Amino acid sequence: MKIYDVIILGAGASGLMCASHLDNNLDIAIIDANEKVAKKLKISGGGKCNVTNVAVSADNYDGDMDIVTSTFDAFSKDDLLQFLSSYGVNPEVRKDRYYFCKKSSDEIIDIFKEKTRHIQKYLNTKVLKVIKKDNIFEIKTDKNTLKTKKLIVATGGKSFTNLGASDIGLSIAKSFGLKVKDFTPALVGLTLQSSEFWMKELSGLSCYVHIKIGYKTLKEEMLFAHKGISGPAVLSASLYWRKGDMNIDFLPNDNIEKLIKNTKKKLSSVIPLPKRLAVAILEALEVKDIECKKLDKKSLENLKNIHSYRFAPAGNFGFTKAEVSRGGVCSDELNHYTFEALDIENLYFIGEVVDVTGELGGYNFQWAFSSAFVCANSI
Numbered sequence: 001m002k003i004y005d006v007i008i009l010g011a012g013a014s015g016l017m018c019a020s021h022l023d024n025n026l027d028i029a030i031i032d033a034n035e036k037v038a039k040k041l042k043i044s045g046g047g048k049c050n051v052t053n054v055a056v057s058a059d060n061y062d063g064d065m066d067i068v069t070s071t072f073d074a075f076s077k078d079d080l081l082q083f084l085s086s087y088g089v090n091p092e093v094r095k096d097r098y099y100f101c102k103k104s105s106d107e108i109i110d111i112f113k114e115k116t117r118h119i120q121k122y123l124n125t126k127v128l129k130v131i132k133k134d135n136i137f138e139i140k141t142d143k144n145t146l147k148t149k150k151l152i153v154a155t156g157g158k159s160f161t162n163l164g165a166s167d168i169g170l171s172i173a174k175s176f177g178l179k180v181k182d183f184t185p186a187l188v189g190l191t192l193q194s195s196e197f198w199m200k201e202l203s204g205l206s207c208y209v210h211i212k213i214g215y216k217t218l219k220e221e222m223l224f225a226h227k228g229i230s231g232p233a234v235l236s237a238s239l240y241w242r243k244g245d246m247n248i249d250f251l252p253n254d255n256i257e258k259l260i261k262n263t264k265k266k267l268s269s270v271i272p273l274p275k276r277l278a279v280a281i282l283e284a285l286e287v288k289d290i291e292c293k294k295l296d297k298k299s300l301e302n303l304k305n306i307h308s309y310r311f312a313p314a315g316n317f318g319f320t321k322a323e324v325s326r327g328g329v330c331s332d333e334l335n336h337y338t339f340e341a342l343d344i345e346n347l348y349f350i351g352e353v354v355d356v357t358g359e360l361g362g363y364n365f366q367w368a369f370s371s372a373f374v375c376a377n378s379i
């Protein structure tokens with residue numbers, strides 16, 4: 001049976017980036033369960049792939065800071081933009097922060113298709129398990145068994161199973177004795193305890209907030225949804241939320257004490273939020289919507305909490321709605337400069353399957369591409 005030099009499991013963002021940077025003289029194959037490559041990349045960012053962010057640092061990630069820092073030192077967001085530009089793809093900045101493709105994610109996918117044209121692809125092929133015999137990896141799939149000298153696991157996380165996602169990467173890592181953290185949904189909306197159901201009544205409304213969670217502050221829009229709360233601020237906050245309280249400043253750009261000073265206006269009309277939202281927040285804070293001047297001491301105290309509304313979410317919307325999976329192969333099992341498992345020669349893990357997860361805003365593709373480049377470069 002033929003023995004490949006390198007087999008990559010997963011033709012997603014990291015697998016394709018890695019394949020694109022491996023030496024052309026190597027005999028390489030990619031295996032993917034989907035009938036097409038890059039299915040997640042294709043639909044990402046509303047079909048325009050938010051590929052990276054103007055400011056990328058280890059602070060934007062949940063995971064081991066050391067591996068994130070060394071990976072971005074080796075392949076930064078500028079390196080990524082330069083790589084794309086060398087193929088005529090120049091993403092544009094939106095909202096002063098996010099790099100999106102101008103027309104569609106296909107701009108990036110087409111680069112990968114071109115750069116991996118010479119590589120054997122086994123599509124519609126589901127990886128079931130991997131064993132290592134006499135220094136050769138044997139990959140059992142639902143169609144065949146393939147052999148390789150080096151194996152790169154780029155099978156991503158468990159979110160959006162309808163796009164081929166699975167936790168096979170973690171099963172493979174575990175079968176080789178590597179430590180893993182089980183996947184949990186992240187970049188996902190949060191459900192509410194009954195005391196906070198007032199937020200559900202506001203379904204469809206959104207506002208700019210600061211959400212504080214531990215030492216993190218997420219500054220973005222929050223969306224009130226039928227099932228709970230969502231929107232960019234909440235999605236990023238979900239990355240850091242385990243259980244317990246979070247804190248919302250509904251008026252981060254104003255000061256409520258200044259807004260109500262020396263005015264006879266009704267409270268809800270001086271709060272610079274949609275009226276329905278202002279009224280609902282006042283109710284939740286147990287403050288009567290009366291003339292500002294008539295507020296008693298207790299109401300004034302309660303009102304200050306509009307800058308720090310504390311509550312504990314109930315849970316999250318689950319893997320079917322989560323953009324990414326937190327957890328993965330523990331980074332202390334990997335060489336930070338190659339992504340090779342420290343104890344299993346020639347076995348590599350890259351992309352989302354590694355225990356590094358980014359905030360919303362292009363950080364996860366940046367990680368997928370940077371880790372893939374570092375791995376390919378080392379091979």
Ligand SMILES: Cc1cc2nc3c(=O)[nH]c(=O)nc-3n(C[C@H](O)[C@H](O)[C@H](O)COP(=O)(O)OP(=O)(O)OC[C@H]3O[C@@H](n4cnc5c(N)ncnc54)[C@H](O)[C@@H]3O)c2cc1C
Pocket residue numbers: 009010011012013014015031032033034037038039040041043044045046049050051052125126127128154155156157159160163164165166167168322323324350351352353361362363364365366368
């Ligand atoms: C709806 C959505 C929108 C997103 N938008 C953005 C965005 O705009 N910006 C951003 O930075 N991130 C975004 N993300 C996250 C981003 O897509 C992922 O973090 C990124 O794709 C991870 O790359 P990866 O190569 O590790 O995994 P993936 O790109 O998920 O690739 C893994 C591949 O492995 C294959 N695979 C899995 N199991 C098996 C198996 N058993 N056998 C064979 N093949 C298998 C899968 O089919 C898949 O093709 C989004 C995610 C979703 C779900």
